[in-house]
Amino acid sequence: MTTHTTADQVLSEFALCDDEVLLKRLAGLKESEKEIRQARERAEYEILRRLEDRKARKMGSKDWVAVLVTPSPDYDVGKLELLKEHTPPHEWVKAYTPFHTETVEVPAKLNMTVAKTWGRDYGTEVAAIIEAAKLPLKRGYVKVTRVEGKVA
Numbered sequence: 001m002t003t004h005t006t007a008d009q010v011l012s013e014f015a016l017c018d019d020e021v022l023l024k025r026l027a028g029l030k031e032s033e034k035e036i037r038q039a040r041e042r043a044e045y046e047i048l049r050r051l052e053d054r055k056a057r058k059m060g061s062k063d064w065v066a067v068l069v070t071p072s073p074d075y076d077v078g079k080l081e082l083l084k085e086h087t088p089p090h091e092w093v094k095a096y097t098p099f100h101t102e103t104v105e106v107p108a109k110l111n112m113t114v115a116k117t118w119g120r121d122y123g124t125e126v127a128a129i130i131e132a133a134k135l136p137l138k139r140g141y142v143k144v145t146r147v148e149g150k151v152a
Contacts, residue, residue: 047142065147070140072112079133080110086126087118 014022051059051068059066084092095114100106119127 044142047144048140051142060147063147064144066142066144068140069143071138073137074135075110075112075130075133076135077108077110077133079129080115081108082129083110083115083118083126086122086129091118 014025017025047059047066048068051057051066057068084096091114095111097106097109097111099108116130119130
């Protein structure tokens with residue numbers, strides 16, 4: 001029979017401790033948490049390094065799969081406003097939301113799903129504006145999941 005620790009059991013474990021033991025236990029738990037976090041970060045870094053070396057997005061074993069999750073790039077909307085001069089007005093309004101105030105101020109933005117098609121449709125000058133507006137990419141992260149009977 002499997003026994004599970006309930007929240008009440010954990011609370012009563014700490015409730016029975018005197019102050020010295022409770023403080024020592026908390027300090028130990030915080031130190032363990034720090035060591036675990038550092039070890040996890042080193043393991044994630046190594047997985048990212050291997051994926052990069054292999055120019056891969058996935059790494060798998062019999063039981064586990066790691067997938068590289070890369071964030072979408074951010075763009076400088078001020079630079080993207082140059083696109084208004086290079087796209088028809090009916091196309092511009094599909095993607096552009098000007099600065100406005102709702103209950104909070106909402107900055108201007110461009111729907112990049114629409115705007116990125118303009119690079120193909122309206123030529124290299126438009127594509128160059130979009131590329132120049134791209135902000136530095138945030139680093140991706142690794143998502144590790146258990147695979148049930150499959151190799152990823």
